[in-house]
Amino acid sequence: MGQAGNGPRPRRSVLYMPGSNARALEKAKTLDVDALIFDLEDAVAPEAKATAREQVASAVKGGGYGHRELIIRINGLTSEWGRADLDAAIAAKPDAIALPKVNGPVDLKLVAGIMQAQGADPAIKLWAMLETPLAMLNAKSICLAAREESSRLEAVVMGTNDLSKETGTHITKGRAEMMPWLMLCLAAARAAGISIIDGVYNNFSDIEGFSEECTQGARMGMDGKTLIHPSQIDACNSAFAPSDEAVHWARKVIAAFEAPENAGKGVLQVDGKMVERLHAEMGQKVVAIADAIAARAG
Template sequence: MSEVDRQRSARPRHSALFVPAGNERALSRALERGADVVILDLEDATAPEAKIAAREAAARFLTRRERTDTVEVVLRVNGIGTPFAGDDLAMAARCAPDAVLLPKVEGEVALETAARMLDEQRRSADLSLWAMIETPLGIARAVDIAMAGNEAAMRLDCLVAGTNDLMKETGVAPSPGRAFLTPWLMQVVLAARSAGLDVLDGVYNDFADRAGFEAECAAGRAMGFDGKTVIHPAQIEPANVAFGIDPQARAEAEAIVAAFASPQNAGRGVIALDGRMVERLHLEAAERLLARARLVDRKDNR
């Protein structure tokens, strides 16, 4: 069991839809598309001359939205050190998305700076940080970033692999199965798990290629990712299916919880269940899975 104090979120993050923050038509339907997470994008999807207008549109969206525990709204700000970061973070503190996604994180300094800038607004105690790992230096320092972000002051909650930028920065060519990217993606997964964080796979650019997208989702789940970032509503449903809760895993979790709840197992750290030994760390994982399953059920029944 991990020695870190924080536990991974119970919230499902099977699909995370990037939406350009300046596209008010896309924003108007963003929460209805079925994604677990909606990421309002002030960075790559917004041209420099449109940054201010996009920030204002995101602020209106965040102010008007009805908060829900079935859809997270995350704001991707411009990178620390850019001319836009300060105003982006001030707006985030004022309008309170569920989290702030920092692009191109390459060390703990970006986390420290963002946390400090949010704290200066004095209205950001509930805001968590997400970090995109999408540069060679970010990959090399992924574990350090994750562990530094595990400190309470940093409030890091999730890592996001930025595969497009990573390919651009390294010169790695796209290839079926992402053979050359996979070792780096596994480093991101390892970093997240070392610090008790969630971790999301990168985007698949050809949104018309459903078969290819489904194959990449299956590979991402096998690597250990919790979900996938997506760029088109057509990718949401297959991502939710691929990273969703397996019925057999749910049944096993229910059996573990029921077994530990039995009076005869009260206070026990290890019990026998169906011919195998089950520890309390398995109970914690089962309880988290069931909590996530209940949120999925609520979303599906909206």
């Protein structure tokens, strides 16, 4: 969950859009998705990189995406396209720039330094793709870089396909093999107070399997999930939104601790259950994100 103005910014559904597909960039304006990653990296063939860069920059500058958070994923700076991608993204002023294959905090500092030198709008944040063995070993230092405002880091994204490729680890049903890394990165993100977005589900025609993985991600504590097809949006939004039951309970706990007679109390009994003040704080986050989602629907 990020911040939009003074309130929470839902990041339940984060859809990758190939920057080389002009029709897809336009269609994205009508999709019920929380965030869009306009991809200049994996989804774009080498011969289409320049065209994709121009199309994405034009789309972001043109606007019309409403509440949707806009992120441009650039190619790595060590590639022949990376620097031109970064320059174009800075000029386009998306909500964030996603950096592929971040191996350590030095990668973030390099990009943030370039952005500072170019006078990039302070509102442009950075998202880091965690998708390499080094990223897993350095997850703590990468995420904690967010404590330095100059880093601009606001979210991390699990790149499970690349992680599978680089480690030789298979992604099976239930993702048992991936779970240690997923939970490690989640702990690092939470320690840093930033969002973490779960990896993609490759078989977009398998809605049942996808829904199960969304439910798993939500139970783990992920803020949302990256998507590869619009058909995945509804199930994702549903899984990562607070349930009516959870919101009702959160409001009840908050109200109990806000009652004058309970001022200063650390533990209360609500409907026969013992709750602590930390549960009220957790409930405030649940209610805030639910209200933000409801406001969009309205």
